[in-house]
Amino acid sequence: MRSLDDMLSASPWARELPDAERERIKASIVVRKVPARAYVCMKGEPVEHWIGVIDGLVKITCNGLCGKTTTFTGVASGGWLGEGSLLKKERRRYDVIALRDSRIAFMSRAAFQSLLDNNLAFNHFLLRHLNERLGQFIGMMEHERLLDIEARLARGLLSMFNPVLHPGIGRQLQISQEELGFLAGVSRQRVNRALRALAEAGLVRVEYGSVTVLDLEGLRNYGQ
DNA sequence: TCATTAAACGCGT
């Protein structure tokens, strides 16, 4: 995705907005470039924006007290995040960090609220979005308890290729094995081994700094 | 005993 316009065109709620309304929303959005490793927003901040990933990749993450860090989910090109904190009127609960140079859209709280109050398509979108997320997180518990690490990594990858949550993602994902480890909750060495297994099964292609999905359905069924 | 992990190192990009 190249521009805010592309991003809005890929967002079902924005596609159906009347032109004037769409322009009004667009005017409420600030676009900022965030370099790799920089914060998009920080835990504890007051929440003033809904956040969209126009281009790039970010992670929603949290640092434990004992120096550990975990990634709850990645958000790729075309994805929106932060609606939870916006709806609950609370401070930001998690850090959002760019995994590579990214272009990020910040929609004002007022614009978000007016869409919420006036636009049925937007409400449908939010429900669908929240439902996909909920499914992902329930699935995560299931997988953590029931699946081996290869299958868990397969599901972790799959979450990144969810077309509802990240309409702009292609088949290739630029992400390091270390970050995949944070995402799937396993060590880097184990990610490396598991990736080889998935590649061996013909489901992905592994390259320097990236993973390409060859068989989405196969990934979904991996380890039944 | 066996698998997994963090940390360290060296190599290639």
Place this chain on the structure above:
DNA sequence: ACGCGTTTAATGA
């Protein structure tokens, strides 16, 4: 400077 593969030593099931 970063990503990857490997070794090593510690951990724990």
